[in-house]
Amino acid sequence: MAKQYDVLFRLLLIGDSGVGKTCLLCRFTDNEFHSSHISTIGVDFKMKTIEVDGIKVRIQIWDTAGQERYQTITKQYYRRAQGIFLVYDISSERSYQHIMKWVSDVDEYAPEGVQKILIGNKADEEQKRQVGREQGQQLAKEYGMDFYETSACTNLNIKEELYLDTLGDTLHAAFPATSFNGQRFHSHSSNGGLF
Numbered sequence: 001m002a003k004q005y006d007v008l009f010r011l012l013l014i015g016d017s018g019v020g021k022t023c024l025l026c027r028f029t030d031n032e033f034h035s036s037h038i039s040t041i042g043v044d045f046k047m048k049t050i051e052v053d054g055i056k057v058r059i060q061i062w063d064t065a066g067q068e069r070y071q072t073i074t075k076q077y078y079r080r081a082q083g084i085f086l087v088y089d090i091s092s093e094r095s096y097q098h099i100m101k102w103v104s105d106v107d108e109y110a111p112e113g114v115q116k117i118l119i120g121n122k123a124d125e126e127q128k129r130q131v132g133r134e135q136g137q138q139l140a141k142e143y144g145m146d147f148y149e150t151s152a153c154t155n156l157n158i159k160e161e162l163y164l165d166t167l168g169d170t171l172h173a174a175f176p177a178t179s180f181n182g183q184r185f186h187s188h189s190s191n192g193g194l195f
């Protein structure tokens with residue numbers, strides 16, 4: 001049977017409960033949005049395969065429960081991640097304040113040098129905004145992270161570039177001939193679940 005991919009990357013979504021991690025994942029992989037909040041139990045994942053300059057890149061995106069009671073389980077997944085999205089909700093100052101705690105968990109449990117990306121989600125909720133864009137930029141700068149404001153609801157900034165930015169250096173190291181400027185031919189998704 002033909003090999004289904006050339007390289008596999010694991011990305012992890014972390015952040016407080018309710019910031020929109022599951023919705024971001026559903027947008028990434030299935031281009032869907034659900035308005036209900038069903039808290040993730042433990043860990044879940046979905047996959048997406050994209051083709052970059054002829055290289056089949058399988059991206060496994062892990063969605064972790066934000067609730068404190070699952071932290072022992074979720075932290076076990078940090079060490080296998082190549083990229084970590086730290087998510088807060090722009091309408092929740094509290095979720096933004098907690099990013100410091102999530103960063104210290106990454107420092108403790110993830111491999112050294114893992115790519116970190118700060119995400120301010122729910123950017124469509126302008127009227128309820130409690131966290132300025134500059135605050136996000138400032139925090140990202142402080143910790144050496146890239147920063148995006150997104151909306152899983154309106155599909156703002158949720159595109160392949162978001163994770164290709166994260167993985168670009170790693171992919172380039174594995175396939176030096178790849179420029180990442182080539183045409184992306186197709187992508188498809190599949191689901192998987194744990195717990």
Ligand SMILES: Nc1nc2c(ncn2[C@@H]2O[C@H](COP(=O)(O)OP(=O)(O)OP(=O)(O)O)[C@@H](O)[C@H]2O)c(=O)[nH]1
Nearest residue numbers: 017018019020021022023035040066122151152153
């Ligand atoms: N307006 C708006 N609502 C969103 C957005 N993303 C998620 N939500 C809503 O926020 C709520 C929580 O979203 P989830 O994706 O379930 O949150 P989570 O971070 O996975 O939560 P846990 O699984 O408990 O950790 C749901 O009601 C979503 O519909 C967004 O970009 N904009």
